[in-house]
Ligand code: IPM
């Protein structure tokens with residue numbers, strides 16, 4: 001039986017609570033004899049700052065580099081609002097993405113039938129929704145230099161962030177999007193703001209070239225990022241795969257998440273380039289944050305975290321069937337009426353984080 005080494009980084013806030021539920025689901029998969037998982041635990045974000053004065057230690061970075069996959073829950077919280085900028089909780093997450101070379105962030109937005117009414121949009125607009133947002137994750141304004149605040153002679157300050165993309169960065173993320181589209185509904189919407197940004201002009205040009213050269217069979221459309229935001233809430237089912245830069249991808253995936261009922265539902269996969277053996281560095285994390293307001297109460301929704309483990313099975317371990325069964329277990333549990341507080345809607349009651357995790361683990365056990 002194949003054995004995989006997974007680095008678990010629960011992080012802050014609700015992170016440890018939702019991570020515990022993943023371990024239950026992983027145990028079901030290994031008990032069924034599909035694979036063995038060796039979990040190691042590390043610290044990232046505020047918890048790492050408290051322990052080492054850094055957002056992630058060198059030892060945990062080395063573990064992340066060596067792992068078959070990293071599972072990260074969430075970082076940040078008001079407790080660390082005033083720590084120095086370069087050791088703030090988010091810096092740990094950004095360093096993992098950058099140092100592991102995880103340029104492709106896959107953020108599926110799937111509306112489970114049982115949750116269509118929990119969406120803030122009309123049910124018919126979101127029922128059956130299945131979008132894949134492909135967010136560039138190691139470039140753009142998140143990492144561009146200079147990035148600084150300087151003092152001006154007149155006593156004012158000047159802040160600069162730099163949005164920068166090179167051809168190869170757009171080429172490789174576009175290829176990921178086109179390849180995914182071929183396995184889905186064969187359509188890619190590429191989004192930028194070429195009407196005001198040079199990086200948008202280049203982005204559009206490169207995506208057009210990659211399409212013409214290697215993926216002419218896939219339908220390609222370009223849409224300005226503001227218009228795409230509007231279309232996402234107007235008629236979301238027109239989209240299949242959306243490919244966009246780091247910042248627009250961050251914004252648009254939060255918007256897309258609410259279409260599905262709750263931010264607590266969305267998993268994500270961050271992938272690096274394939275090596276000579278076809279193996280990619282990978283980190284799996286929910287789209288949601290650390291939700292400090294509900295941390296420690298046992299009411300957080302573990303579905304995005306469990307779904308992220310499902311994506312690890314799909315994209316890192318080749319356990320496609322088991323990944324499908326995890327998605328199905330989630331759908332079944334929701335269809336049976338189980339709800340955490342965030343997706344409760346008009347339901348009479350909601351269940352705890354661990355009750356939701358147990359239910360999904362049990363449903364999966366039956367299916368396996
Ligand atoms: C996300 C988060 C991060 C981001 C933060 C925590 C740095 O919002 O993964 O979407 O902006 O990328």
Ligand code: MN
Nearest residue numbers: 250251254287
């Ligand atoms: Mn975000």
